[in-house]
Amino acid sequence: MEKKTILATRPDFELTTKYISSWAKKVLDFAQEKEVVVFDLDKEKANRQALEAVIREQSPDFIFLNGHGDYDKVCGQNNECLVGADDNEEILSGKVVYALSCRSAGILGKKAVEKGALSYIGYTEDFIFLYDGKQKSFPLQDKIAELFLSPSNQVVFSLLGGSSPREASQNSKDSFLANVKKLLTSEAPKEQKGIVRYLLWDRHHQACWEKKE
Amino acid sequence: MDQEQEIKNLVIARLGVLPEDIGISIGSSGNFNKEEMIIHVKSGDEIGKKITKVEMDFLKGLKQGVHYGKEDHLSNSA
Numbered sequence: 001m002e003k004k005t006i007l008a009t010r011p012d013f014e015l016t017t018k019y020i021s022s023w024a025k026k027v028l029d030f031a032q033e034k035e036v037v038v039f040d041l042d043k044e045k046a047n048r049q050a051l052e053a054v055i056r057e058q059s060p061d062f063i064f065l066n067g068h069g070d071y072d073k074v075c076g077q078n079n080e081c082l083v084g085a086d087d088n089e090e091i092l093s094g095k096v097v098y099a100l101s102c103r104s105a106g107i108l109g110k111k112a113v114e115k116g117a118l119s120y121i122g123y124t125e126d127f128i129f130l131y132d133g134k135q136k137s138f139p140l141q142d143k144i145a146e147l148f149l150s151p152s153n154q155v156v157f158s159l160l161g162g163s164s165p166r167e168a169s170q171n172s173k174d175s176f177l178a179n180v181k182k183l184l185t186s187e188a189p190k191e192q193k194g195i196v197r198y199l200l201w202d203r204h205h206q207a208c209w210e211k212k213e
Numbered sequence: 214m215d216q217e218q219e220i221k222n223l224v225i226a227r228l229g230v231l232p233e234d235i236g237i238s239i240g241s242s243g244n245f246n247k248e249e250m251i252i253h254v255k256s257g258d259e260i261g262k263k264i265t266k267v268e269m270d271f272l273k274g275l276k277q278g279v280h281y282g283k284e285d286h287l288s289n290s291a
Contacts, residue, residue, distance in 0.1 A: 016238045068241040079241070102240030126240045126263065133234040133246060144235065177282045184280065191232045197271035198237075200279055204270070 003037050004160065007060040009051060010042040011067045011077040019131060020066045020100055022139040023149035027064065027156045036160055046076035051083070055091050062096050064156050069101030072108050085111040092117040096165055098155045102126040105207040113209045119165035121155055121172075125205040128198050144192075147183070147199060151175035169208035176203035217257075224254050224268045239263060 008028055010021035021042065028038050039054045041047075046067065054060065065082065068075045072085040083089060085108045093116030099105070105122030112120045129148035135141050154175040158168035180196050180203075182188060228251050238244050242260055245253065253261035271279070 015244045016240065019238065070241070126242070128240070128267065129238050130231075131236045131238065131244075132232075133236045136236070144232075173282075180280055189232075191230055194227060194231045195235075196280065197227075197267055200271060200274060201267045204274075204279070 003035060005037040005058060005060040006031055006062040006064060007039040007054050008041065008064040009046040009066055009076050009082060010040065011046040012043050013078055015136065017067060019139045019145055020149065023153060024064065024066045027153050030157060031160055034160060044077055047080055048076065048082050052091055062159055063092065065097065065099040065101055067101055069099065069104040071103045071106035074099050074101045074104045074108065083108065090115045094118060096159060097121065100127060100152050105209065109207065109209045113211055118211060120209045121165055121169050122207060123202065123205045124207050127202055130195055130198055144195065147179045147195060148202060151179060165210060166208050169206060173203050173206060220265060220269065221254055224265050225251050227268055228254065
């Protein structure tokens, strides 16, 4: 059986990209355990030329974009535009894409699907996460950030496990909601209950665009 | 007190009960600690407006049971 393949971009040049790229690595480690072929464009390798080359030469099944973004783009290292609407969105044709990036499902995601992407899961508004200021140097030990980035990772875990994009997005939303419920129980520290509104924000703005049947 | 100021006060009060060492990442807008979040809300700048929008959307969503997962999902065909 042919092995599945995933390409990830993981820029890392300030706090937000450090966090999301650290957590994205957990997904890639899982993928490797499952014998999925991984193309990991981290730090300086998260550039447009490398992304386009890997897509062209390796044609990965899944693309996991991490980085800053806007309605019409997703960026890489030092905010270089990697994929832009009305620019190079056709490189996502035939791919299932998850963008952990602000706003890119607003315009880029829809355009990518119009140009042939099988699916584009992303966020129509800012992806917001909270973090523990005492753990900034150790993102993977940050239990506050985990509340946000673990549900995000659920998208890719689900896709690699064989879920459809729609199911993967739903699983992620369910995971956000599970964390909301956890925080609303009496066992959760009182001061953490205020985190709920940010989890619900991300959950609400996660979108899954798919090709029309 | 006008409505805008009342909303700001509400959001600031809500931020006040977050854990002391909390930080927030709002994408390319940057990272902020609790004190900075409150300053942005007070000043009413773009960051403050975003924080306020999160709060107001949450309060509106409570009526619809958003914390129980009752909402329309953004899942569609392009």
